[in-house]
Amino acid sequence: MDMNQVRVRFAPSPTGYLHVGGARTALFNYLYAKHHHGVFVLRIEDTDLARSTEASTRAILDSMAYLGLDWDEGPEKGGDYGPYFQSQRLELYKEYAEKLLSMGRAYECYCTPEELDQIRQEAAAQGRDPKYDGRCRNLTDTQRREFVRQGRKPVIRFKADFEGTTLVDDLIRGQVIFDNNQLDDFVIIKSDGMPTYNFAVVIDDALMRITHVIRGEDHLSNTPKQIQIYQALGFAVPQFAHIPMILGPDRTRLSKRHGATSVGQFQEEGYLAEAMVNYLALLGWAYDDSQTIFSKTELIEKFSLSKVSKNPAVFDLAKLQWMNGVYIRELSLDELYQRTLPLFKSWGFVPQEVGSELEAKVKSVLRVLQERVKTLADLKEASCYFFQDEVRYDEKAVSKVLFKEGAAEILSSLLPELLAVKDYTQENLEPVFHKAQEQRQCKLADVIQPVRVAVTGTNVSPGIYDVLAILGRARACQRIKDALALIKSRQEGQVHDG
């Protein structure tokens, strides 16, 4: 094995969906690994029995797959350093905990949660740090027996070194020094036998030969604890790189109350993985002063930790939307069709089996809508009138355009013209409107807008000739008739009212 090979990991806990923060961490690890021709490990940290679920694991794996962050070792993939679920590595944690126990670097603690709470409260009341006071460090056998007799289940605490300082040599933040007297004897094995995060992460990273720990800045403060365990066990300390947090618009840590934050949700809302990856990469990393659009290949080629920013970044949905639009516009018509066909089916716009004629129609729709949507999901609203029999009239558009003076006359005079057009195509439709405009000496918009509202129900759509052509003569003309009926019924209603 190449001892210099880069090995990084992403280690989510399956207690919910994959968040954009986690996704960004995964991405940076992935990019770093690929850039250095290293190995990207995925490890599931499911030691919290109460909160971990298989559904969450599934969701995280799915989101990783959607983003295209394929891992070299991990669940469903295996590898030489498995298992990759912490719940399947309990023997390992036990082994090293016992090693620490026998070395005198750990001890059993029988304090109850209530007692610990009291210790913290008293400390706070006296203005001391809320640290564990180490009262179980030197229990006598009699004391121990008494606790066991009471039915207490012990935890195992690490005997921390309070002397001196611990240096965290961080690839992004430089040398960060912590006073060891800030530490306390923290728990490494819970009373249910599961390891705590700070312990399991060290054992796993060491055993899995992780060379670079790239993770969120929220872990920086815990790093001294972990370093002490590395040192106590004689493990090599990996390189650390703590990347900045992602914040919501209010500058607090990004969470659900800021709106969509799970990757799965963005996927459902029609964001392309390419756009997500590109946007996430730019959250805390920049290449130079000019480039913002990067393919994944370019990201791999250009990514480096030295260009990762130190300051937290606010998640900007507007920019993601813009970028998604860029990627949608870059798609070829065939690609766009492949990606959106399942959506059209799910909306009931097209049947399960799509014939070549319908395929051509869908592609025509996509062609005219491609540059007008920011997400794939936007297509539903934007294209419904092409596929549904009933037009849903937008009230404002109707009253503003259809019920306007002269609209009915325009529509009724246009109707026979449209029925008479020889070859009903986009090019042949255009002269009809220009003729009408010249005859009336009005603006082109005055003749087009009523038609637009009549056939789409709204005053916003792609070019009217495109829309009419895609709709087909029969349907377009029927809708114009329907609109005329609508106008008429309203006029009669007014007569009655008046």
Next chain:
RNA sequence: GCUCCCAUCGUCUAGGGGUCUAGGACACCGCCCUCUCACGGCGGAGACAGGGGUUCGAAUCCCCUUGGGAGUGCCA
């Protein structure tokens, strides 16, 4: 409270002592294109948190203040 991290336009950032009257992107505003909306093009407004140093010279280095974030769990 204690510890640690951070500080350039509203947002993401370029910038690592002179080339900065601070560059780009998104968003915003205006104009152009135009059948509406988008796309596209052109233009505009908009930032070095404050105060001390160091230096011939500071957005860039140091200190303090302020502001923000994180950690301080038998969560990860």
